[in-house]
Amino acid sequence: MNIVNEQNLKKLKRTPLYEAHKKLGARIVDFAGWEMPVLYSGIIEEHRAVRNSVGIFDVSHMGEIEIVGREAVKLLQFLTVNDVTRLNDNECQYSMMCYPDGGIVDDILVYKLTGEKFMLCVNASNADKDYQWILKSLHAGKPEGMFRNAEVKNVSDILSQISIQGKNSEPLLQNITSDDLSVIKHNRFVLTNVGGVNALVSRTGYTGEDGFEIYLKNENAERVWNRLLEIGKEYDIKPVGLGARDTLRLEMKYPLYGNDISEKTTPLEAGLSWVTKFDKGNFIGRESLLKQKKGGLKRKLIGFEMTDKGIPRSHYSIFKGAEQVGEVTSGTMSPSLNKAIGVGYVKIEISDIGNEIEIDIRGSHQKARIVSTPFYKSSKIKQ
Amino acid sequence: MDFPDGLLYTKEHEWVKVENGKAKIGITDYAQHELGDIVFVELPEVGSGVVAMEPFGVVESVKTVSDLYSPVSGEIVGVNSELEAAPEVVNTSPYDKGWMVEVAMSDKNELKELLSADEYTKYVEEESQ
Numbered sequence: 127m128n129i130v131n132e133q134n135l136k137k138l139k140r141t142p143l144y145e146a147h148k149k150l151g152a153r154i155v156d157f158a159g160w161e162m163p164v165l166y167s168g169i170i171e172e173h174r175a176v177r178n179s180v181g182i183f184d185v186s187h188m189g190e191i192e193i194v195g196r197e198a199v200k201l202l203q204f205l206t207v208n209d210v211t212r213l214n215d216n217e218c219q220y221s222m223m224c225y226p227d228g229g230i231v232d233d234i235l236v237y238k239l240t241g242e243k244f245m246l247c248v249n250a251s252n253a254d255k256d257y258q259w260i261l262k263s264l265h266a267g268k269p270e271g272m273f274r275n276a277e278v279k280n281v282s283d284i285l286s287q288i289s290i291q292g293k294n295s296e297p298l299l300q301n302i303t304s305d306d307l308s309v310i311k312h313n314r315f316v317l318t319n320v321g322g323v324n325a326l327v328s329r330t331g332y333t334g335e336d337g338f339e340i341y342l343k344n345e346n347a348e349r350v351w352n353r354l355l356e357i358g359k360e361y362d363i364k365p366v367g368l369g370a371r372d373t374l375r376l377e378m379k380y381p382l383y384g385n386d387i388s389e390k391t392t393p394l395e396a397g398l399s400w401v402t403k404f405d406k407g408n409f410i411g412r413e414s415l416l417k418q419k420k421g422g423l424k425r426k427l428i429g430f431e432m433t434d435k436g437i438p439r440s441h442y443s444i445f446k447g448a449e450q451v452g453e454v455t456s457g458t459m460s461p462s463l464n465k466a467i468g469v470g471y472v473k474i475e476i477s478d479i480g481n482e483i484e485i486d487i488r489g490s491h492q493k494a495r496i497v498s499t500p501f502y503k504s505s506k507i508k509q
Numbered sequence: 510m511d512f513p514d515g516l517l518y519t520k521e522h523e524w525v526k527v528e529n530g531k532a533k534i535g536i537t538d539y540a541q542h543e544l545g546d547i548v549f550v551e552l553p554e555v556g557s558g559v560v561a562m563e564p565f566g567v568v569e570s571v572k573t574v575s576d577l578y579s580p581v582s583g584e585i586v587g588v589n590s591e592l593e594a595a596p597e598v599v600n601t602s603p604y605d606k607g608w609m610v611e612v613a614m615s616d617k618n619e620l621k622e623l624l625s626a627d628e629y630t631k632y633v634e635e636e637s638q
Binding site (some may be wrong): 165436439466488 | 571
């Protein structure tokens with residue numbers, strides 16, 4: 127058997143928590159140019175900790191971009207597909223930036239701090255690309271010129287992010303947070319004090335469980351991480367790596383950029399039309415997306431579970447009889463359901479729930495069934 | 510890490526136990542540890558042929574898919590069907606309950622190419638540095 131060894135990791139970036147991960151015995155891998163923990167004790171054990179008690183994740187590799195100024199709202203309305211004007215202060219929304227052809231630049235969270243100050247949380251792999259794209263769009267936005275009163279700052283290198291997810295995350299975090307967390311609803315946030323340092327705490331996550339994401343300055347990250355782990359013992363906390371982060375998000379069918387969504391797929395194909403607000407006015411990609419909507423989709427991102435043996439993996443072909451009808455974009459053995467599950471794009475004609483498809487696993491066609499998603503249906507997100 | 514004496518090893522991290530002229534094959538403690546939680550094992554059918562250093566099956570962890578290479582040539586005469594329902598046994602008992610296939614060898618000289626427990630231990634130490 128072939129075991130892929132840790133490659134030459136020398137040129138990769140490290141988060142302020144790198145040494146803390148080493149001390150915890152993490153296995154480190156290259157992810158999007160970062161040396162990140164893929165697992166500590168084991169993916170399945172970590173996955174279950176999040177579903178049953180609480181897990182703590184270092185997601186400091188994620189990018190943060192600030193947009194400040196009188197035209198911040200206008201710029202964001204033009205750049206993103208969701209409607210920023212629906213946000214109140216201290217609320218955030220899931221959104222996407224698209225190219226003019228409707229392909230996805232990135233999927234993001236838009237945080238509204240004030241009417242003139244926003245923060246975008248973007249994927250690590252896309253942070254530089256997104257920043258450049260926003261700068262370029264500053265000039266392209268208006269017939270009369272650029273958005274002069276919107277300042278764009280990439281603050282990824284000064285901010286860390288710690289995520290705590292699972293039903294025990296609120297009581298755990300409340301121990302060291304000055305504001306009352308019970309009043310913070312899903313997709314809301316508060317600027318508060320966590321463990322003696324300033325932090326932005328949002329009730330958000332990528333797991334399908336109740337949880338929080340804590341943005342703080344790099345120099346404060348290790349202190350807060352260690353305190354949460356220490357106090358967390360009482361709450362059955364486990365540090366969780368990117369391996370379980372992936373199985374947790376996949377059980378919810380949350381898309382992963384680069385796998386399930388990309389510049390070659392649109393929000394509509396990905397089943398994210400609920401984020402795409404055509405009635406808000408012009409935005410980059412609107413025309414193409416509207417055309418796609420009117421013309422009808424040709425393919426769609428579906429979720430399926432294997433009824434035969436085997437585990438679906440990214441890039442496996444999807445068949446219906448002799449005809450190839452699509453491709454798997456993500457797949458795994460679901461630790462919560464103990465079933466092999468996957469997502470992928472298939473031709474619209476066969477995308478109905480209940481339909482039988484086959485996955486080409488190493489040359490053999492194994493049966494699967496299209497199912498409703500999320501796969502994991504006991505989500506505890508507090509609305 | 511446990512590499513029992515008496516077994517033979519490959520650089521691809523399989524082990525072989527020779528009993529009554531037959532070769533029992535599995536993956537090493539190092540391999541199961543590197544792979545992490547094993548969730549699926551695909552094995553050939555009894556009666557099929559295997560060739561030394563060619564893939565004969567697949568082992569999957571949550572994140573990875575890895576080929577299994579046969580240390581010897583011959584015919585599959587036994588398959589551990591328990592692994593279908595309980596692949597995690599490869600993690601908990603790699604040399605015993607986690608065995609994978611049994612091969613009736615066609616060329617016992619191939620065993621000479623394999624590593625002893627000492628040689629394999631040294632190899633793993635070098636590789637993991």
